Amino acid sequence: MDYFEQLGVSRSSSTIDIKKAYRKLANKYHPDRNDGTEAKEKFQLIQQAYDVISDPKKRAVYLKQNYTVITNPREVADSFWDSALS
Known part of the structure; x- marks a missing residue:
């Protein structure tokens, strides 16, 4: 599963939005607050997803390596040509 989907945010979300989503889900699923087996x-x-996408360097690497979900093929083509021509 995609880290952005796990936190319920879009790929273009700000770090503030990511942090808000993480806190909401962490409070909901924290083992001290939730006795469920899952x-x-x-x-x-959730913790793993937040660790990766909250850090700008890790997030950039994750986005470069993870093209499994293509939302806009034009972005992928532009990104390819930008990196090929530079």
Whole structure:
């Protein structure tokens, strides 16, 4: 699953929006607050997603490596030609 989908934010979300989404989900699925069997696993996935996309350097690497979800093919083509011509 895509890290942005796990947090429920778009790829163009600001760090503030990412942090808000993380806090909301962390409060909901934190093992101390939620006794469900899936809560611990879900919390770990949320934590991992936040660690990657909240850091600008890690986020850039993640976005470059992860083209599994193509929302706009034109962006991919432009990105390819920008990197090929530079």
